[in-house]
Amino acid sequence: xxxxxxxxxxxxxxxxxxxxxxxxxxxxxxxxxxxxxxxxxxxxxxxxxxxxxxxxxxxxxxxxxxxxxxxxxxxxxxxxxxxxxxxxxxxxxxxxxxxxxxxxxxxxxxxxxxxxxxxxxxxxxxxxxxxxxxxxxxxxxxxxxxxxxxxxxxxxxxxxxxxxxxxxxxxxxxxxxxxxxxxxxxxxxxxxxxxxxxxxxxxxxxxxxxxxxxxxxxxxxxxxxx
Amino acid sequence: xxxxxxxxxxxxxxxxxxxxxxxxxxxxxxxxxxxxxxxxxxxxxxxxxxxxxxxxxxxxxxxxxxxxxxxxxxxxxxxxxxxxxxxxxxxxxxxxxxxxxxxxxxxxxxxxxxxxxxxxxxxxxxxxxxxxxxxxxxxxxxxxxxxxxxxxxxxxxxxxxxxxxxxxxxxxxxxxxxxxxxxxxxxxxxxxxxxxxxxxxxxxxxxxxxxxxxxxxxxxxxxxxx
DNA sequence: AAGATATTTTAACTTTATTTAACAGGTTGT
DNA sequence: ACAACCTGTTAAATAAAGTTAAAATATCTT
Numbered sequence: 001x002x003x004x005x006x007x008x009x010x011x012x013x014x015x016x017x018x019x020x021x022x023x024x025x026x027x028x029x030x031x032x033x034x035x036x037x038x039x040x041x042x043x044x045x046x047x048x049x050x051x052x053x054x055x056x057x058x059x060x061x062x063x064x065x066x067x068x069x070x071x072x073x074x075x076x077x078x079x080x081x082x083x084x085x086x087x088x089x090x091x092x093x094x095x096x097x098x099x100x101x102x103x104x105x106x107x108x109x110x111x112x113x114x115x116x117x118x119x120x121x122x123x124x125x126x127x128x129x130x131x132x133x134x135x136x137x138x139x140x141x142x143x144x145x146x147x148x149x150x151x152x153x154x155x156x157x158x159x160x161x162x163x164x165x166x167x168x169x170x171x172x173x174x175x176x177x178x179x180x181x182x183x184x185x186x187x188x189x190x191x192x193x194x195x196x197x198x199x200x201x202x203x204x205x206x207x208x209x210x211x212x213x214x215x216x217x218x219x220x221x222x223x224x225x226x
Numbered sequence: 227x228x229x230x231x232x233x234x235x236x237x238x239x240x241x242x243x244x245x246x247x248x249x250x251x252x253x254x255x256x257x258x259x260x261x262x263x264x265x266x267x268x269x270x271x272x273x274x275x276x277x278x279x280x281x282x283x284x285x286x287x288x289x290x291x292x293x294x295x296x297x298x299x300x301x302x303x304x305x306x307x308x309x310x311x312x313x314x315x316x317x318x319x320x321x322x323x324x325x326x327x328x329x330x331x332x333x334x335x336x337x338x339x340x341x342x343x344x345x346x347x348x349x350x351x352x353x354x355x356x357x358x359x360x361x362x363x364x365x366x367x368x369x370x371x372x373x374x375x376x377x378x379x380x381x382x383x384x385x386x387x388x389x390x391x392x393x394x395x396x397x398x399x400x401x402x403x404x405x406x407x408x409x410x411x412x413x414x415x416x417x418x419x420x421x422x423x424x425x426x427x428x429x430x431x432x433x434x435x436x437x438x439x440x441x442x443x444x445x446x447x448x449x450x451x452x
Numbered sequence: 453a454a455g456a457t458a459t460t461t462t463a464a465c466t467t468t469a470t471t472t473a474a475c476a477g478g479t480t481g482t
Numbered sequence: 483a484c485a486a487c488c489t490g491t492t493a494a495a496t497a498a499a500g501t502t503a504a505a506a507t508a509t510c511t512t
Contacts, residue, residue: 016314023318106324107341155459170367193461195499202500212368215499217382217469224368381469418489419471425491441489443479453512460507467500478489 002117003045004028007037007060008052008079013102017050020106026113034058041067048075048116053091064094075116079104092180119167131166134208134225138162145204152204157182161197165213165223174220227397228343230254231272233263233289234305235281239328243276246332251397252339260284267293272300274342276335279306279317290320301342305330357392360434360451364388371430378430383408387423391439391449400446 004026008014014030021028029044031037035057041049049067051060058066064076078091078099088099097120098112131138138145143159145152154162160182164173179186179194198213198221205211214222230252234240240256247254255270257263261283267275275293277286284292290302304317304325314325324338357364364371369385371378380388386408391399405412405420424439424447431437437451 016318020318020322023321105338105341107338111341157460189462192463192499196461196501198499199501214369215382215469217498219382383470415472418473421489422471422491424489428490441478443488456509456511458507458509460505462505463503465501465503467498469498470496472493472495474491474493476490476492478487480485480487482484482486 001025001027002047002113004048004050004113005031005037005041005044005046006050007031007034007055007063008050009033009055010052017106017109024110034060034063037063038066042070046074048077048113050077050079050113052079054081061090061094064091064096068095073120075120077112077116088180093184098177129163131163131169133166133169133205133223134211136205136208136211138166140166147207154204157197158200158204161194162201165201165221169223169225172216172220172222176220178220227251227253228274228339229270229272230274230276230339231257231263231267231270232276233257233260233281233286234276234278235259236278243332243335249400250336250403251394251400260286260289263289264292267296274301274303274339276303276305276339279304287316287320290317290322294321303338303342355389357389357395359392359395359431359449360437362431362434362437364392366392373433380430383419383423384426384430387420388427391427391447395449395451398442398446398448402446404446 004021006014006018006021006028008017008030009032011032014032018028018030029040029046031040033056037049037051037055038058049064051063053060055063060078064078067074067076072095075097076095078088078096079102080088080091080099081102091099097116100109100112129140131140136145136147140159140163143154143156145154145162161178164178164181175191175194176186179190183190183193198215202213205213208225211223211225214224216222230247232240232244232247232254234243234256235258237258240258244254244256255266255272257266259282263277263281264284275290277289279286281289286304286306290304293300293302298321301323302321304314304322305328306314306317306325307328317325323342326335326338355366357366362371362373366385366389369380369382371380371388387404390404390407401417401420402412405416409416409419424441428439431439434451437449440448440450442448
């Protein structure tokens with residue numbers, strides 16, 4: 001059973017979410033401020049944290065940083081007020097895996113939780129993360145992309161981008177999302193830089209024609225492969 | 227076509243919603259109390275239930291429990307008066323997927339229905355969605371339209387539009403609906419842009435004369451093919 | 453710390469996708 | 483029949499993405 005730490009100071013929304021998650025078979029626990037959340041986190045073995053950004057005592061971003069110091073791979077999703085762009089940027093640099101802006105539908109939240117569990121499952125047990133992409137195998141940890149017995153070492157950025165693409169295989173990886181996660185800021189120049197890396201990755205992966213890094217105009221990229 | 231069971235005792239609201247959903251191409255059926263709803267559910271093959279919580283004879287929550295006993299994965303959305311916190315909580319433990327508080331906008335409801343349908347039926351269909359259109363085959367995931375051994379890569383917008391047309395094959399695809407889904411806004415200019423794409427698609431599909439993208443004046447388009 | 457090397461960003465230019473504009477027909481209701 | 487609005491088509495303008503190479507940073511080595 002997936003254990004979720006939910007930190008939300010709005011009591012109405014908090015208990016609502018908590019009940020909903022329980023009904024959906026998650027083992028959800030509610031904290032109503034940052035300190036309480038930190039204490040619960042320290043004493044519990046959670047699989048995922050759902051943190052409101054604006055909370056009394058300790059805000060969600062600071063809390064996420066502390067959580068990440070303890071467990072660098074703990075999945076974190078931020079709940080944030082609509083379009084608080086600045087918060088989102090800071091959230092990513094604090095190690096968020098995703099964010100969702102209020103108001104959101106329960107379905108949307110559930111979808112994101114599931115997507116993250118899908119992506120982190122496996123890497124949670126410290127097992128080496130390996131992606132099979134057509135005839136290639138990719139090891140994000142060592143940044144090695146191999147094809148048969150030929151192995152090629154990727155640079156940091158190449159590897160980070162390929163890893164995001166892989167973890168979103170067959171679904172769209174949004175430009176903004178990738179830019180915030182890898183470049184920490186989604187300005188024009190970073191976007192162009194990302195384009196350059198897409199070209200590089202396409203070159204590395206070109207020997208299997210069933211692999212495509214598809215551009216979704218105005219949105220992002222989609223890695224397509226079996 | 228998605229079949230929706232709508233249970234709502236307020237007759238005005240009920241028929242309004244029902245008509246609206248039909249206009250949006252859902253196969254909606256209206257029940258005006260809990261018992262009627264239960265009977266209809268038992269005799270029909272619904273894809274989604276939209277239940278008012280306060281209803282005569284059997285309330286929505288009890289009804290949801292019964293429905294869930296029969297079909298554990300039936301998506302349920304509750305309609306509830308604002309601030310009936312307790313109802314909502316209870317609703318979730320009865321297995322609701324989402325809830326929407328009255329008064330709500332039609333668009334909001336539509337959005338949530340779509341979110342749920344995306345999750346429940348998308349999870350199986352996303353695998354390898356392929357449409358056969360006359361002598362053509364269309365792969366939305368890779369955006370490839372093929373005719374025999376000739377394959378042509380569509381652009382994002384072309385593909386999204388063709389996909390919507392295919393998923394509504396031989397039924398009307400409403401302009402507004404398509405505009406909101408693909409362009410996110412249905413203003414004049416986007417509508418003209420859509421016209422341009424219709425022209426493009428017609429060009430691509432012209433080699434099979436049994437295929438027609440028919441305009442339904444003032445409403446939208448209908449893709450006709452075997 | 454200087455020089456060599458690898459990596460990342462910026463720039464310039466090319467190509468492609470999408471939107472807007474312009475004009476020509478259609479459809480509908482009065 | 484006519485006014486108002488909707489649709490079809492083509493071409494131009496704008497915006498986004500693709501590619502390559504040079505410039506700027508960062509990293510490594512001695």
